[in-house]
Amino acid sequence: MAKAQSNTEEKIKDAARKLFVEKGFGNATTRDIAECADTNIALVNYYFRSKENLFQEVFQESFAHTFLPVARILNDDLPLEVKIYKFVDHMTEMLKRDPMMPLFVLSEMRGEHSQMCRIMLESGALESNSFQEQLNREAAKGAIRAADALQVETSLMSMVLFPFLSMNILKMKHQMDDEAFTRFVDSRKKIIPEMTLAYLRQREG
Amino acid sequence: MAKAQSNTEEKIKDAARKLFVEKGFGNATTRDIAECADTNIALVNYYFRSKENLFQEVFQESFAHTFLPVARILNDDLPLEVKIYKFVDHMTEMLKRDPMMPLFVLSEMRGEHSQMCRIMLESGALESNSFQEQLNREAAKGAIRAADALQVETSLMSMVLFPFLSMNILKMKHQMDDEAFTRFVDSRKKIIPEMTLAYLRQREG
DNA sequence: GTCTATATCGTGATAGAC
């Protein structure tokens, strides 16, 4: 079709992405978005039929293009140790570029309604279980203890994501500026894999 | 003063606590709260001057009485291993009783405005650093490696809190019912301390 | 203390001129 991309449409999308993530779906108003995109409410509803629709269109891609590819690293074909370091590193770098995304996603998941639920399911959230198989193989070799992949994944996700989820509290409570926060999460790139591997390589208690 | 506690006032507080946590400050309406408390909007504004004020009054106590005491376990006078197991266990049990609280607190912290910020600061969020001192003593004895208390605290908090923060996604993605979720977080009571202690006891990389 | 009725405002969405 090669339809020329309207500049206005893109500006609205960008403004929406920014404001939705910053303030949540409920607190970001159409007026905010229009003003931030240097236009007016009527045009927002001209390009997208409604606020809900705008939300949907913007986050289908945005979410599927940032979070999911990184999360899938755990199912890549890589040696266990390499994989864990790569996962933590890529996830951390992604979050440094988009630090408010995780809190946004989680808070939009409250309540059944939530457009986010549909988006997550449609984005192919159901992964393969090749990570569990890898853990089983390593355990059979005696390289690591027996471990539940879901528990390990959850721990990894927790430790990487949580500092960003609680960024505001963390900064406030420990007087961190942006630079100090970056140093903090950067040093976790080493700590988190070490902690995970120390657990896996330990004899079962 | 011994002023008789109005039953209505308590019902409103309870309703507010429930709905604020469930849907967030912005999405819980005064009408919701009034209806849920079996009364009307006028009475809500009679007892509390405004919605914001109601929020403030309800969460000053609620938050300070549930989360903070548990968080302070890390500064208790206990052997390191005992302390870590106790912290994870108590925190998990607290969260099982109030599973939506963490996501609520974090999402209310977005934006500078946020009454939550004041509440957190006033609640005595500034703890002592006795946990760091304990880690230093243990490291000096050679029992553990040198470690930053803030990093260890963050990892512990992460691993306990995150499953509750992402409860909806977790349940949806892995078809967990309430019982399965409880089993999941219960088994983390063992995994999380093991992981933390395995890291601390490991020779430095 | 409790309720009904209402004032006032901000929101999402649309009609219609250009």
Place this chain on the structure above:
DNA sequence: GTCTATCACGATATAGAC
């Protein structure tokens, strides 16, 4: 495609009767 003007609604909050 773009804008102004406006509608319909739901929100918080209050006035005033009982």
